[in-house]
Amino acid sequence: MNDRIVFDNVSKFYGEVLGVNRVNLSLAPGITSLVGPNGSGKTTLLNLLTGLIRPSRGQVRVLGLEAATDTTAFFRAVGYCTQFDSFPPNVTGFEFIEDGLLLHGLSRAQARELAEEALGRLSLLNAADRKIAGYSKGMRQKVRLAQAIAHHPSVLVLDEPLNGLDPMARAEAMALFEALARQGLHVIVSSHVLEEVDRISDAVVLMASGYVVAEGDIGQVRREVRDQPMQILVRCSHPELLASQMFCMNHVVEARLHQDGGGLLLRTRDMDQFYMILNRLASEGLVEVESVAPADQDVHSIYQYLIGESGGTPTA
Amino acid sequence: MPVYKRSYRSYAGPLTPAWRRFLVITRYGLEDAWQSRVTTRLLIVCLVPALGVAFTIYLFNSDALKLLLGVGVGSGSFKIDGNYFFGVFRLQCWLAMVLTAWVGPRLMASDLANNALPVLLSRPIRRREYLAGKLAVLGLLLSAVTWAPASLLFLLQTQLAKNWALSHLYILCGLLLGSLLWIAVLSLLTLAVAAWVKWRIMATALVFGVVLAPAGVGEMFNQILNSRWGSLISVPRLMTSIWQRLLRVQSIPSRADQLLPVPAALLALALICAACLLVLNARIRSREVVRG
Numbered sequence: 068m069n070d071r072i073v074f075d076n077v078s079k080f081y082g083e084v085l086g087v088n089r090v091n092l093s094l095a096p097g098i099t100s101l102v103g104p105n106g107s108g109k110t111t112l113l114n115l116l117t118g119l120i121r122p123s124r125g126q127v128r129v130l131g132l133e134a135a136t137d138t139t140a141f142f143r144a145v146g147y148c149t150q151f152d153s154f155p156p157n158v159t160g161f162e163f164i165e166d167g168l169l170l171h172g173l174s175r176a177q178a179r180e181l182a183e184e185a186l187g188r189l190s191l192l193n194a195a196d197r198k199i200a201g202y203s204k205g206m207r208q209k210v211r212l213a214q215a216i217a218h219h220p221s222v223l224v225l226d227e228p229l230n231g232l233d234p235m236a237r238a239e240a241m242a243l244f245e246a247l248a249r250q251g252l253h254v255i256v257s258s259h260v261l262e263e264v265d266r267i268s269d270a271v272v273l274m275a276s277g278y279v280v281a282e283g284d285i286g287q288v289r290r291e292v293r294d295q296p297m298q299i300l301v302r303c304s305h306p307e308l309l310a311s312q313m314f315c316m317n318h319v320v321e322a323r324l325h326q327d328g329g330g331l332l333l334r335t336r337d338m339d340q341f342y343m344i345l346n347r348l349a350s351e352g353l354v355e356v357e358s359v360a361p362a363d364q365d366v367h368s369i370y371q372y373l374i375g376e377s378g379g380t381p382t383a
Numbered sequence: 384m385p386v387y388k389r390s391y392r393s394y395a396g397p398l399t400p401a402w403r404r405f406l407v408i409t410r411y412g413l414e415d416a417w418q419s420r421v422t423t424r425l426l427i428v429c430l431v432p433a434l435g436v437a438f439t440i441y442l443f444n445s446d447a448l449k450l451l452l453g454v455g456v457g458s459g460s461f462k463i464d465g466n467y468f469f470g471v472f473r474l475q476c477w478l479a480m481v482l483t484a485w486v487g488p489r490l491m492a493s494d495l496a497n498n499a500l501p502v503l504l505s506r507p508i509r510r511r512e513y514l515a516g517k518l519a520v521l522g523l524l525l526s527a528v529t530w531a532p533a534s535l536l537f538l539l540q541t542q543l544a545k546n547w548a549l550s551h552l553y554i555l556c557g558l559l560l561g562s563l564l565w566i567a568v569l570s571l572l573t574l575a576v577a578a579w580v581k582w583r584i585m586a587t588a589l590v591f592g593v594v595l596a597p598a599g600v601g602e603m604f605n606q607i608l609n610s611r612w613g614s615l616i617s618v619p620r621l622m623t624s625i626w627q628r629l630l631r632v633q634s635i636p637s638r639a640d641q642l643l644p645v646p647a648a649l650l651a652l653a654l655i656c657a658a659c660l661l662v663l664n665a666r667i668r669s670r671e672v673v674r675g
Binding site for chain 2: 114117118119120138139141142143144145146147149151153154155156157158166167169170171172173174177181211214218219220221
């Protein structure tokens with residue numbers, strides 16, 4: 068279990084205010100997304116994970132390390148990119164990262180080497196010697212990312228990491244997260260850009276009101292929501308014929324033509340029955356099926372199923 | 384599920400000792416303080432009186448120069464002793480307060496106002512080390528204008544006056560102890576105020592306020608009740624009581640009854656420092672505060 072991040076029955080209270088309650092998680096290496104509305108406890112969970120706050124109850128272990136007892140090793144293992152656009156005054160990008168590395172206990176020579184490497188990964192070497200105050204918002208976001216990865220952490224915690232980045236930089240940053248995750252790093256991302264999170268995540272943690280309402284890979288979480296009809300997009304010829312056939316079945320609760328007229332969106336409570344009927348129609352030659360794909364296995368849909376409209380708009 | 388080769392390696396090279404990492408915070412703070420020309424000018428202003436005093440000491444010990452300038456100091460009532468150093472030292476200490484009120488809030492207020500603590504404290508550095516780093520900045524700057532010049536003046540007098548040093552060694556000890564106490568009180572007070580208001584300019588003004596306003600109230604209390612215990616909330620009076628005892632200053636008889644016993648003054652200062660630490664403990668929080 069030492070390659071995992073484990074929350075063991077963790078609760079955090081700020082006086083009488085609930086931060087998170089009875090959280091049990093075991094996160095594997097890869098990209099894990101943290102999604103939930105404001106006040107759902109995401110930031111508290113990130114702060115517990117980075118050792119910035121201690122749990123009121125329970126235990127947080129990051130790769131087998133605890134912040135209270137293995138302080139130095141714990142903080143060396145974690146890289147944190149906060150959502151706040153704040154820097155020490157009058158420092159250059161290079162100095163900001165170098166000083167962070169010195170706090171980690173690296174010698175000046177090593178700190179310089181790793182600072183250059185981190186800035187290079189984020190394509191910031193050209194601006195390394197400029198004051199951060201003169202950076203654009205996107206560059207400041209990049210330099211925050213660079214300081215988080217500079218000391219080669221094993222766990223990278225990113226709070227709204229894609230905010231302020233232009234599309235090209237977003238793509239670069241996401242490619243970097245994916246590359247790091249592929250190499251065996253834990254990347255924990257909190258973001259409100261659900262489509263991006265959805266695309267890169269290996270797993271999601273959905274939170275509401277301080278509780279974890281679902282966790283796992285998106286397909287797995289979707290399967291947990293058994294009482295909700297699943298939405299499927301069928302690309303086929305004669306979608307109107309398919310719709311009429313499907314409406315005869317009790318398990319189909321909704322069928323509507325796709326906007327482009329080349330497909331049918333169905334909501335069904337019984338996937339097995341649906342596939343049987345679809346196979347029959349296809350074998351009888353009534354419809355020619357191009358593709359069948361789940362249309363609701365994205366984080367947003369799952370979140371809406373689990374929390375409903377009362378949960379508020381999912382944001383980070 | 385794709386299987387990838389786990390090629391990522393965390394840094395496993397040598398590390399510097401943990402105890403000295405707070406010096407990174409100190410270096411940050413010093414660099415930031417020196418970015419302002421006002422800091423440099425204030426430091427120069429703080430050192431000007433010491434230069435004047437050095438000249439006076441030289442003049443006092445040089446009969447040739449006295450003759451040349453036609454001044455008659457050296458005999459009569461003018462002496463270089465605890466009283467003389469008390470006057471010099473007190474001036475240096477109050478100038479140090481001006482310097483602290485300018486530099487201190489720069490160190491703390493912007494970090495807190497910009498939520499920079501999560502970034503700093505997500506490194507292997509604790510809150511007390513962060514605070515130690517900030518205190519070290521003030522300690523260095525205030526040392527440069529309090530005990531360091533005062534000690535140099537003492538050494539100058541020692542060099543110029545034969546058989547003076549041994550009989551006046553208590554002055555050097557008094558200067559060192561008095562300075563360290565003042566630096567500790569002033570630094571904690573300034574950082575606590577800066578942490579409380581998180582606004583640099585306001586904190587600078589408030590430093591003078593929290594030192595001088597209670598002193599005024601205490602004085603009123605003393606006058607109305609014909610007491611001296613109102614001075615317990617007056618930092619200037621508390622420090623003066625201790626400095627006078629350390630430097631064996633002969634009090635003016637009419638003011639002698641206004642001085643506080645040293646244990647009471649020390650206790651009051653300890654309580655002030657404890658209150659400052661409580662404020663800092665409450666304010667220096669690593670967690671982000673997200674509103675909305």
